[in-house]
Amino acid sequence: MxxxxxxxxxxxxxxxxxxxxxxxxxxxxxxxxxxxxxxxxxxxxxxxxxxxxxxxxxxxxxxxxxxxxxxxxxxxxxxxxxxxxxxxxxxxxxxxxxxxxxxxxxxxxxxxxxxxxxxxxxxxxxxxxxxxxxxxxxxxxxxxxxxxxxxxxxxxxxxxxxxxxxxxxxxxxxxxxxxxxxxxxxxxxxxxxxxxxxxxxxxxxxxxxxxxxxxxxxxxxxxxxxxxxxVETKTVDRTAAFRMPVQWVNRPNQDFRGFSGLIAAGSVKPGDVVRVMPSGRESQVSRVFLDGDMPFAVAGQSVTISLEDEVDCSRGDVLTGVDDPIEVSDQFEVTIVWMNETAMLPGRSYLLKLGAKTVVASVTALKHKVNVNTLEQVASKQLAMNEIGLCNLSLAQPVAFDAYDKNRQTGGFILIDRFTNETVAAGTIHFALRRAQNIHWQAMEVDRAARAGQKDQKAFVLWFTGLSGAGKSTIANIVERRLFELGKHSTMLDGDNVRHRLNRDLGFTDGDRVENIRRVGEVARLMTDAGLIVLVSFISPFRSERQMARELLPEGEFLEVFIDTPLAVAEERDPKGLYKKARRGEIKNFTGISSPYEAPEDPEIRLDTTALTPEQAAAQIIDALEQRGLLRGAGL
Amino acid sequence: MADLKTLFRRSGKRQREIAEAVGRSEGAVSQWVNGDREIPADLVLKVEEFTGIPRHHLRPDLWEKTMPNAVDEAILAAPDLTHLQRLEAESIHIMREVAAEAERPVMLYSIGKDSAVMLHLAMKAFAPGKPPFPLLHVNTTWKFHEMIGFRDQRVKDLGLELHEWINQDGIARGINPFDHGGAYTDIMKTEALKAALDHFGYDVAFGGARRDEEKSRAKERIFSFRSPGHRWDPKSQRPELWNLYNTRKNKGETIRVFPLSNWTELDIWQYIYKESIPIVPLYYAAKRPVVEYNGMTVMVDDERMRIPDGQKPEMKSIRFRTLGCYPLTGAVESEADTLPEIIQEMLLTTTSERQGRAIDKDSAASMEKKKQEGYF
CATH class of the missing domain: 3.40.50.300 (P-loop containing nucleotide triphosphate hydrolases)
Known part of the structure; x- marks a missing residue:
């Protein structure tokens, strides 16, 4: 000093x-x-x-x-x-x-x-x-x-x-x-x-x-x-392959188009050939600059790069060198540090932010969690706050990435809860799982529109949600009868019935409830593919999973019907005697008593059963479907 | 590969400007641009410097194109990034994230040295375009006159949009720094800021605060969330990993973003020096009329100053380490009238920056409390 x-x-x-x-x-x-x-x-x-x-x-x-x-x-x-x-x-x-x-x-x-x-x-x-x-x-x-x-x-x-x-x-x-x-x-x-x-x-x-x-x-x-x-830190290797996640497309006027970002690895200079990932298009760098032109820029600098050609490139893409191209995948093995009071559940969908890219993602498998004292691997169905686990992650669309060991910026991500918007986890990518590339979609000659057209109807899902005893199945049954009378082809998925067969391996923990809804959502989707109108009658207590089911279907083909019955009323009705059992502690994780019910914030149809008879409620649903044009023929 | 004509067009420079810059006629430049004549060898580097078009495009016969993607010696030999370069890159990255993800961002511009650096970085981040957000100045009407003059000139020079917000209700009630103490700051700054953000519907606001200023700031995230009443909850801050910022907010929430979080006072001054960033002249020592008020040396900036009995304004060589409302901002006696001298004085001095502000003195936890209530 x-x-x-x-x-x-x-x-x-x-x-x-x-x-x-x-x-x-x-x-x-x-x-x-x-x-x-x-x-x-x-x-x-x-x-x-x-x-x-x-x-x-x-x-x-x-x-x-x-x-x-x-x-x-x-x-x-x-x-x-x-x-x-x-x-x-x-x-x-x-x-x-x-x-x-x-x-x-x-x-x-x-x-x-x-x-x-x-x-x-x-x-x-x-x-x-x-x-x-x-x-x-x-x-x-x-x-x-x-x-x-x-x-x-x-x-x-x-x-x-x-x-x-x-x-x-x-x-x-x-x-x-x-x-x-x-x-x-x-x-x-x-x-x-x-x-x-x-x-x-x-x-x-x-x-x-x-x-x-x-x-x-x-x-x-x-x-x-x-x-x-x-102490020598691993200084950024300038000979490493170039990586720059594009944060911002700078287009102040017709004559200028630049791509702005923080260089995550390597270096770049005018004349270099770069590739836009994941699209893979190539071009040559014409200028590198910040407030003036630079002869070159290296990892750690924020710059704007313009290219020789008008290539398609937007926020979330990654500009890379051509020698050591970045990988692209939608399935990964990752390590996750869970940081939220609400536990991580496999199957639930979250938002993943990696570089400047945000995509929908869900954990498809929790392989094990790690006991940090002994580094032992422990089997688990969920990750609680502060727990660390090795997981498989599936993304809604492919992203460009490096292994975290190779680069923190292109291999580290966060997960965001879609409803609370909290940052719930930090994660590091190990490698891509190849499965995504190995299962190909079978192209269909007769498609869903054709199948619905043959029945002269529009296919869609009516998703009834509400507490046990709210009246979901009663109302759904009346609606289906009316549809049948109108000559529509339909089917019904009922919570209790599905649990007897398809989902008989599932219990009532939060994790199993998520999987229950995921399977039902997929089945409903397959049935709309077949051209049917599908009535789903499930408590489906969590917003995230209802959202997930919604996203399986094209816009406008998923209608959430909230059978809005206060807990006190449903408990009073108690048609199956379940509330009494739950109150006595004989049923664990019972929605409304010992497990939460998240009411829909913005359902397509909301019915107050304290003010309507089941017949009136069903009539309102039919009216709503007619107003939306869903009961007209397929061609109209 | 684009042809020379396109490159000239993309450079954004007019032929007349190029002609002026290199000392040739406009006609000659036109011939170069159209490929009718070659650019004289001795002018290639000048043209490159002015237009940014690489030399190998201007005269491919003279300058070999550098091997694409080969990392050349110059890159390997260049020194490691300095701490200022790293801080600059981080701040710019933060601003671009906000520009890309916010619905209605705004930059709080308070005219001081930190705002000067923040604005300079914003100009860099979006060059050759302009920052895609306006500036907002919450004016208490007690700012130094030189500050307001400087503000207006700066905004004009840079061609930016600035919104000024004054708490008219406070003015009507005659709220002033002499009679209303803490309530003055609360009404004319904190409440005014909240009202301005609500009025314009801004969802994300940049502020120039630094973590080295004060203890509770040292704990604040770069993206700091405010509940619908603009309150800060220090106990439930989101984790903030790497440079991944979660900008998703709940209904009614707003975000304060601090791109200068990791800068120190010295970094700010050094960067102003290195980049020749204009600052309000009040930072430089000059003879100014002052009185002793509330234990501070206060400048008599206009006739509203309440000069204590028995005192007369004295001309002293003073300058300011921070700038705010003139009756609340203490001056230091100084002869430092160049940037290096200011930096020297700052480094040799033994009191911290915020001491010149009356606001922090109350108690150790006062700033945390103020921020919970919505102070920036």
Whole structure:
């Protein structure tokens, strides 16, 4: 710092020049609660003189008020910024801090130790080059140490600093240090971490942080800060194949059309041949620029590229080099970190965002989840919050991708809940499953329009949803009788009946309910292919699955009929005696009692059965179908 | 491969401009463009520089085309990206995501140095076009006069659209920074901002806040969601992985987006210096009339300033580290009137940036609370 300060006061221009050339290192600190993460960061900021006097005065006052360190400064208070954190003395969310030395600029993500905030830890880790994993020398390797090491490895961090902290409390014992290091290496051998450096330290006392400590003469390595200044990160390989996800098509006028994005790998220059993926069209780069033309651009830069030819290219496509083309698929094996209170259910559809592309996706199989303490594989039907699983994923359309190991930007994705819009998972792609290419669609000569036309009708699905006892089947039966009288060809899929046959292997867990609806949706679709009007009478409690069924059919051929009966009324009717059993606890997962019912937000038809007789309700449905022109002949 | 005529057309430069730039007649340029005559060898690089058309297109007989897709020496030899280059790329990426996914985005422009950098980055992100969103300035009517002059000039120079929003109800009620303290900020800034966003129906608003400014900012995501009442809930922030931003919002929700999240005060100044970005002259030291008010040195920007009894405005060489409402913004005594001197002074100084603002002083958690209520 001193040489830097000299230059600062004597030759500011030279100082600025020097500072401008600094590289950037992003790291995270993680580990268990009370291992001293926040204290370590506070110490780094303090020792690199990034704390201003007024902040220091406020810190001293706060430290005395909180009284955690007696009369000494509590560095953790510098970092824990949310009121709840300061009250509870824990870190809830990632805090980003900034400091610089003569050699490098640093962005630190201080990540929470508590298991329920794992998703915040992953948020911090996803952009880090190095992970500092703290261990309390008195307690050794703990669950959180293992969890965070595994997560760090999972998001692609290869450099780890094992900071064995609070050495002052174990008399700077080399034996303790060696034992913990041994334990850790034993565990870490199962992970893909490449460069693990262990440092004995005391963040509170300042041992081996910025300078080598006299208290650990047996330690031959560098203090933490020197290590961070010099550690080699996997710098972006400029010889790698070019990748740029297209974020934005820049078309300010007729004469200009450019493709904007952040280069994810390799380099690009005018004259290079590039391919637009997934379409595969090729062209030559005519210009590379930002606010002026550039002779070339490399990974990590945001640029705009224009091409020689008018090729079709839009947001979500990827511009790639031709030597090592990117893969394209709609089926993947992936690892998923689940981050939402609502568990992940195979079969439910989510939105997947990869690069600038967002597509509908669903987990087709959960192969196993991972016990992060032992790295054991455990069979499971769902993934709960903070659980990690190996899954097969199926997308509604093919996307361009790389394996995550090869590139974080083109191989990492998030999953978004389609109704709450929350980010529910982070995932990494391992490889494409070839199945998609191996099953071909059999082209049909007689198609669905032809089959419906032969019956002189329009095929569609009437999807009745509502609580048990709402009156779905009663009303559906009347409607089908009316259709029959009108000369229409129809069929009925009833929840109870289907569960006796096709779906007799399914129970009533959330996961089984999703699969139940998926199968019924597919069957209904096949029957409309055959030209039939299909009446589906299912409780179908979840919005996601009804949406999924809707999307199986062409626009306008899926009509959601909400039989709206309040729970109290349905329970009062209780035609099958099921509510009574559920209330006595004899039926688990009963919709409305012990399992939720998500009412439709915008059904095509809504019927209030407290105000209508079943006959009136059925008549309203027939009216609605006529208004929509669905009861006319196929040709009209 | 496009012909030379097309390349010239795509370059967006008129023949007259090219002629001027390289010191030849318009007729000569016309002959080059139509392929009637070759561009003289000594002018090729000048033309390339001005039009952006690569030399191997201008005179293929003289300049060999670089091998397509071969990574040339220059690329391998170029130094690693600097931290400023990486920050710039990140900010631009964020802005483009918003432009692509938001329905009605807007950029909050508060005229200060952070806004200056944010605007400069937006111009880069969408060049040669203009940013596909307007600017919004919430004017408390107590901003320094020089700020408003600078704002109007800047918007005119860049050819952008700016909406100004003033809380007329607050004006009618005579709300002012002298008599109404915290309520003033709340009514003229926070409430005004919320009203402006609601009025125009903006769903995503860029703000120039940085994580190094203050502790609760350090915890805020780049895409920060606000409930229908514009409240921030720090306990339920969405995970934000890699550079994948989930911009999907529920009914009534809006998003504040902070493209400068990872910049520090030094980065901002250094970038302004490196890119020669215009800033309000108040950042530079000059003799200005000041009084001592509320423990701060305050500039007498107009006749509305309530000069404490017994004081007379004194001319002092001062400058400002942050710019806001003039009665609430403390000046520092300084002689620094160049950018390097300002940066030098900032680095040698021992108080943090926000100290010049009255708003943060109340309590450690005050900013978190203000933000929960909708302060930017």
């Amino acid at each position: 001193d040489a830097q300060n000299d230059l600062l006061s004597t030759d500011i221009e030279a100082y600025l020049k020097q500072h401008e050339q600094k590289s950037l290192l992003r790291f995270i600190t993680c580990g268990s609660v009370d291992d001293g993460k926040s204290t370590l960061i506070g110490r780094l900021l303090y020792d690199s003189r990034m704390i201003f006097e007024d902040q220091l005065a406020a810190l001293e006052a706060d430290s005395k008020k909180m009284g955690t360190q007696g009369q000494n400064i509590d560095f953790a208070l510098l970092v824990d910024g949310l009121a709840a954190e300061r009250e509870q003395g824990i870190t809830i969310d990632v805090a980003y801090r900034f400091f610089a030395t003569e050699k490098r600029k640093f962005i630190v993500a201080d990540t929470p130790g508590h298991e329920q905030y794992t998703r915040n830890m992953v948020t911090g880790a996803s952009t880090a080059d190095v992970a500092i994993i703290l261990i309390d020398a008195r307690r050794g390797v703990l669950t959180q140490t293992r969890r965070h090491s595994y997560l760090a490895s999972l998001v692609g961090i290869r450099n780890v600093v094992l900071a064995i902290n609070k050495m002052d409390l174990v008399n700077y014992s080399q034996d303790v240090f060696n034992r913990i290091l041994g334990d850790y290496m034993n565990f870490a051998s199962g992970l893909s971490l490449e460069n693990i450096v262990a440092i004995p330290m005391s963040a509170l006392a300042g041992d081996n942080i910025t300078e080598k400590s006299g208290n650990t003469p047996w330690y031959m390595g560098q203090p933490l800060l020197s290590h961070l200044e010099t």
